[in-house]
Amino acid sequence: MSNIPLAGYLIVSAIMFFAGVYGFLSRRNMLTILMSLELMLNAADINFVAFNKFLYPGQMDGAFFAMFAIGVSAAETAIAIAIIINIYRNIKNIYVDEVNKMKY
């Protein structure tokens, strides 16, 4: 484990991040978009932890920040899902391009 270089972590997180970006941009389903979002957040978390380990080995700040981010993203997901459920109740689907009743 300890001999995996920093670049390894970064590559994984970059792949995760761009997978998230791709999902975010291409999907119409809100749940999928939410999942993509989570993917991007987690990629960022990996970076935090990895940089913490390699740059400031004695400290735990990065890890804590990652923990916070996970907590926040959990809360955010809860709200987002609540909204999505409400939208579903109103328009009977959860495709982003059809949620435009409030526009104009």
Add this chain to the structure above:
Amino acid sequence: MDFLSLFVLVPILMLVGFLPCKNIRQIRTVAVIGSSILLGLSVALVCMFIGERAAGNTAEMLFTFDRVWFPTLNIHYSVGVDGVSVVMLLLSSIIVFTGVFASWNQQPLTKEFFMWLILLATGVFGFFISVDLFTMLLFYEVALIPMYLLIGVWGTGKKEYSAMKLTLMLMGGSALMMVGIFGIYFNSAGSTGTFTFNLQEIAQNGIPIEAQRIFFPLTFIGFGVLGAMFPFHTWSPDGHASAPTAVSMLHAGVLMKLGGYGCYRVAICLMPQAAHEQSWFFLILTGISVVYGAFGACVQKDLKYINAYSSVSHCGLVLFAILMLNETAMTGAFMQMLSHGLMTALFFALIGMIYGRTHTRDIREMGGLMRIMPFLSVSYVIAGLASLGLPGFSGFVSEMMIFVGSFQHTDMFHRVFTVVACSSIVITAVYILRVVGKILFGGVQNEHHKTLTDATWFEKIAVVTLIVCITGIGFFPSFVSDIIKGSLTIMTSW
């Protein structure tokens, strides 16, 4: 706490007092008590002011109070009054007091209506007591914004359009003004080296003439928009026509005076040299306002439009007189502000009461109201006569003061323009008598109007208060003119 801050504090307490109100009766109680306190305060202020001056206190601003609230930019909460602001405070409190009675039966959302109205009043009072430019601007905006909701929600006719137009035009004006005010701020240091928002300090330090040339027109036009200066007056007819009674009263009676007051306090007092240089240009604009507004009023069919155009004409006269830059004309200008405020408030109150009964403001659909509602009709005639400048009412003294004062100007151009402005008194007579003849005299136009009733007690309170003030000034003008003049001699001695 100092005395002047009460003028802001009392309206805020009223706002708080409205919150727990359950029904219209409680709301009225709060409103009446609050506005009576304000009226009492301003009367007390007038007495105290006269007392101080009689005791030989010649300080420019009296009852001052100063506290820093944003040290970085040297912004103070700084209050103080001179004769001009005392008179304006008196006017505002009278209008607020009568406005409460005029909107006695305001429905729906009574609580919200009164809250916005009083918020507006807070802004107005704050504006008149401020000596700090930034605080002044702050209160100015506080006074403008409620207007949008008051017209947009409680108005009649094309209310959304009018509300939007009014707000946007006035905001446009305040944008110009804000540029002007910051221009003043960054040129306010003089030899002291610190920038200041305090009016007196700026006046002492003096602004370089090059800066004055740029920022005078900006400030003057900025305030001029609110003073209904041609060609920035078109918000006034639509705005007044759509606004509910009390709002029209407060707007035409007080808010338009903010414009004139600001032009004087900020534009002219701080930048006198530029004012002197550029007055000819603005004289043309305001001279046009005077005559043009009067002609415009001659052919209108809606009572409120007639009055709005008449306000354009009368307020044009205010700015016109201020630009003459001499003591008599300026005193006349403030007398005219006071007199126009009272008179136009009376007009709008009466129009509101008539409209509340006949449900029309079209002069072609009314007639013979004198017989049906004598009290309101006679009051309307009195308002009309005051407006056309009949001796015995406030309009006469203020107009005469303006004309005589303006005619003392040594420049032929100014005198010729005074003659042009004078001609408005004939046109005023034409449109006033046209309306009076059409709606009050003659036979009853509409059979349904025959069953209408005359004024109720609370309407009478509003009307009588205003009439008493108008005739009081008409008979004893020296009382007011001395208060104003005493302050002007200090400020116009350049």
Add this chain to the structure above:
Amino acid sequence: MSYTLIIVALPFLMFLFLGLVGGKMKPVVAGLIGTTGLIISTVLSYIAAGSYFFSVGKIGETYQTIVPMNFEWLRFTDKLHIDLGIMLDPISVMMLVVITTVSLMVHIYSFGYMKGERGFQRYYALLSLFSFSMLGLVIAPNIFQMYIFWELVGVSSYSLIGFYYTKPSAVAASKKAFIVTRFADLFFLIGILVLSFYSGTFSFRDLTSPAGCAFAQSITDTFMGWSVVSWAMMLIFIGGAGKSAMLPFHIWLPDAMEGPTPVSALIHAATMVVAGVFLVARMFPVYIFGAPDVLTIITYIGATTALFAAVIACTQTDIKRVLAFSTISQIAYMITALGVSGYGAHEGLGYMASMFHLFTHAFFKALLFLGAGAVIHAVHSNEMDSMGGLRKYLPITHITFLIACLSISGIPPFSGFFSKDEILVAAFEKNQIVFWCLYFCAGLTAFYMFRLYYRIFWGDNNKVYQHTPHEAPASMTIPLIFLAALTCVVGFIPFSEFISTDKTVFHTHIEWSIASLSILVAVTGIAIATWMYRKKNTSSDKVTASIKGLYTAAYHKFYFDEIWIFVTKKIIFNGISQPVAWFDRHVVDGFMNLQSTITNYLSRKIKFTQSGEIQDYAWAFMMGAVVIISLLVFI
């Protein structure tokens, strides 16, 4: 003499009292209160006149100007301030007497005439207001106080003409009267502004004292080739011309007859309409020393108006309108007399004659109007055609009316003869053209007055009335008799001993050469009228047919009303106001709306970039980030 304040203040208090609580009183009580107030004023003004002319005011052969009261009301500048006060000099004391007398007569007369009218209390309140304003006008010690009361007189006239406010014609007439006089007042105001700017004072004492006049000569500034003093005095005269119904401002006066007849007698015959004459008389020294050229203009305007109005009066059929035009003509006489006057004892004959005519005219013209009121009261019509042979039914009215007619025609020994004679003498000495013009007018006056007289009281003797006309009640006949008595005697007052340009007593005597000429022309006029109208016959129709063009033109008052309507309706309303209103809505406001339209249009155009689709934004964000990062990295 400070009790003169009461003369003025009392009617004002009456006005306030009746105006505020009069509606709750019985009509008669309100009328009595108003009348009582005026009786006190009248008595006091008689006392004032007596003591002024015979003891207090006269020192040696000269009358003093007394200012018993004066206080500063409103200060404009150090030099200019409006004072309110009282100034007594011969003409103001004379006017006090005239106004209170006629006003009192009208007050009494109205008990009968206005009986049972709705708004009786309001009527008396307004009469009091009018009396107050008119009294305040004549005692004004400065020109600004005069202007103040000038306006008040205008508004009380407005409200009295429009007394029957449900009648559209009355409303229109009152509006016209107010606006026309207000238009003239504008010039008055400008005149005051100009005069005060150059002289630095409002006070009559400074303006008209010899020293003040000297200053008037010393001002050499000119404006458009005319001296500023002339400008000022011309403008002030225009103000006076408006109130005094001189050409071309006369149009409001005939219409003003829509008001109740006693009001016409008071305001539009005896008092208010002579305000213009009074104004010129008040400012006379300034005219004669500072602006003699204006005085010449005044003369010609007066003479033209006199002739013009007399011609129209010959053709009118509404009896009040005949009287109205006769009033215009007689006031023009006074104005002309002022115009031909000089300064000094006998030089100032015209001035004295003018005031004398003002004095006598007030009584006999009030009498004529009140008599006409009694006739209208009896037959309920203003038209001559519905009258005739009334002398049997209305004996008192008939006799008093005849006296007034003889007086205005200039038959001795009635008062009109004396004053008119003085005017003719003054004109003869100064300007022959004007003299012959006035002389011809005198003939016309006799003719149209007797045309009126015959057509009311003679003419169709067998006319059948629906209701038998009956003589008016005592409250109406007593004023008639009183005024008729005054008409008989006031001519014998040696007026030149009281009023003259330099306030010094001088003596006049009747110039019998001119007097006989004027009696001759008056008798001729009466004779023609007798021939044409005494009996119902066709001679009048024949005469009319022979001068058809002139007759029609005169009947339509030389189309002045049409011209004014054209000016107001077509030019002011349709030519200026409508375009201004249109311009305002479409150009000025249109520009504002255009700005918002442009903003709206642009925002509509760019709003599609804000699709609201989160993925589009994210895509744009991504690309933007990539571009910026690559720029940062590679450059």
